[in-house]
Amino acid sequence: xxxxxxxxALLYYADSQPGTNYYLQQTRMDGSGSALFMTSPQIRQSxxxxxxxxxxxxxSLTITSTPQRLTRNGGALALPQTAAITTRTSFNEDSVIAAxxxxxxxxxxxxxxxxxxxxxxxxxxLRWHTPVASSWSNGGLVGEWLLLRSNDACIAGYLxxxxxxxxxxxxxxxxxxxxxxxxxxxQASTASEAVVTNADQIVLLYRSSDGSMHHxxxxxxxxVLHDVTPLQTGETWGGSAQNINGETAVxxxxxxxxxxxxxxxxxxxxxxxxxxxxxxxxxxxxAILVTYSSSSPPQLERIDASGNRLWQNTMPPGPYNxxxxxxxxxxxxxxTLTQNLxxxxxxPVLNGLVVKQALADGAIEWSSPLTYVFANSPRLVLDxxxxxxxxxxxxxxxxRVQQFAMPDGTLRGGKLESCGVDQCLxxxxxxxxxxxxxxxxxxTDYFSGSAFELTTMQNEFDxxxxxxxxx
Numbered sequence: 001x002x003x004x005x006x007x008x009a010l011l012y013y014a015d016s017q018p019g020t021n022y023y024l025q026q027t028r029m030d031g032s033g034s035a036l037f038m039t040s041p042q043i044r045q046s047x048x049x050x051x052x053x054x055x056x057x058x059x060s061l062t063i064t065s066t067p068q069r070l071t072r073n074g075g076a077l078a079l080p081q082t083a084a085i086t087t088r089t090s091f092n093e094d095s096v097i098a099a100x101x102x103x104x105x106x107x108x109x110x111x112x113x114x115x116x117x118x119x120x121x122x123x124x125x126l127r128w129h130t131p132v133a134s135s136w137s138n139g140g141l142v143g144e145w146l147l148l149r150s151n152d153a154c155i156a157g158y159l160x161x162x163x164x165x166x167x168x169x170x171x172x173x174x175x176x177x178x179x180x181x182x183x184x185x186x187q188a189s190t191a192s193e194a195v196v197t198n199a200d201q202i203v204l205l206y207r208s209s210d211g212s213m214h215h216x217x218x219x220x221x222x223x224v225l226h227d228v229t230p231l232q233t234g235e236t237w238g239g240s241a242q243n244i245n246g247e248t249a250v251x252x253x254x255x256x257x258x259x260x261x262x263x264x265x266x267x268x269x270x271x272x273x274x275x276x277x278x279x280x281x282x283x284x285x286x287a288i289l290v291t292y293s294s295s296s297p298p299q300l301e302r303i304d305a306s307g308n309r310l311w312q313n314t315m316p317p318g319p320y321n322x323x324x325x326x327x328x329x330x331x332x333x334x335x336t337l338t339q340n341l342x343x344x345x346x347x348p349v350l351n352g353l354v355v356k357q358a359l360a361d362g363a364i365e366w367s368s369p370l371t372y373v374f375a376n377s378p379r380l381v382l383d384x385x386x387x388x389x390x391x392x393x394x395x396x397x398x399x400r401v402q403q404f405a406m407p408d409g410t411l412r413g414g415k416l417e418s419c420g421v422d423q424c425l426x427x428x429x430x431x432x433x434x435x436x437x438x439x440x441x442x443x444t445d446y447f448s449g450s451a452f453e454l455t456t457m458q459n460e461f462d463x464x465x466x467x468x469x470x471x
């Protein structure tokens with residue numbers, strides 16, 4: 001707080017059955033460490049989606065399904081009212097935007113023991129909503145992916161101890177029979193990653209009850225074509241990435257990168273001389289490996305589609321240690337350099353870069369400064385029609401969009417668009433086939449709840465940003 005007090009929100013588990021209930025308490029100490037108050041425990045059914053805020057009057061607020069705003073000494077304050085969003089008990093989980101601007105959303109409701117898939121038209125009208133009830137044991141729906149195929153929208157992930165795939169018709173939301181790949185998986189062990197191929201198949205990676213990584217292929221009719229364990233003795237599942245052809249690249253524990261075909265075949269396992277933690281996989285099958293260090297810029301290495309190591313390159317020095325949001329063209333890769341760090345509170349503005357790197361030799365063709373708010377790392381979208389790179393990021397109660405020229409990185413312009421609520425977290429951003437910018441936000445109103453918000457923006461920018469005015 002501005003007066004030097006330290007306020008914390010403590011979330012803990014204290015029941016005999018894991019996952020039954022969690023408890024949230026708000027505590028406060030003055031600048032000398034003397035306790036001012038500790039609230040009674042609030043029972044919660046989920047360990048997710050809570051937040052602590054401090055206001056200019058030194059009052060504090062825990063943001064949950066039942067928000068609690070307190071004075072410095074623990075006295076209760078009334079919650080300011082707003083009509084920005086109606087009260088909700090659901091959590092926003094995932095979203096996907098189709099090329100035409102239609103949008104599909106996944107939400108969960110732990111207290112109601114259900115999840116739901118919703119479809120919206122390109123004009124933002126609700127077309128259908130399909131709820132699915134479940135026992136909501138072992139944490140409910142976890143590590144979920146919302147996938148879009150030609151005729152259906154599919155959920156892949158962990159549900160009540162099972163690894164599942166379930167699809168819903170894009171036309172009317174009719175649910176198809178659930179595919180169960182494995183059962184009796186502890187929630188602590190779960191991990192999933194999935195992609196839809198250009199043949200409308202689903203390639204799903206998941207961790208089974210014995211800790212092994214499974215590679216499953218589900219066809220367009222939801223038949224399981226295979227479910228194999230491609231890792232060999234000593235290899236464990238580290239960073240991974242998939243492409244539209246169904247190929248998978250995995251950074252393993254044996255200081256190597258493994259590439260798998262859509263049918264689960266091991267294509268190559270290439271030893272590396274750096275400790276890579278992340279990987280990006282282009283449509284042509286080539287991979288970019290990325291190191292991570294808390295104190296130094298990342299190093300990148302490219303491996304071609306056949307497993308040949310091509311080059312290594314260290315990123316420019318600066319206050320960043322993460323290369324992310326990689327977007328490929330035939331000759332180049334575009335990405336952001338940002339800070340991946342643990343921060344004690346607040347929302348400081350951080351400095352990063354937008355980078356264009358040549359795929360042929362790893363040379364950095366240009367880099368342009370990029371500022372962003374902590375925990376709102378920018379997303380990249382390539383606009384080939386206008387030879388532009390667009391960056392999108394949440395900026396408090398606004399979304400910040402900037403346009404950089406593809407050839408040389410010149411900042412052409414930018415704009416800030418209000419979300420109409422207290423906080424808006426960007427989930428998805430694309431350029432639709434009609435040329436508009438389509439966005440999905442997880443919006444948070446501190447006193448009413450949270451909801452998805454769909455935004456359509458014209459692909460136009462205020463030139464004042466390109467003339468030096470910036471935040």
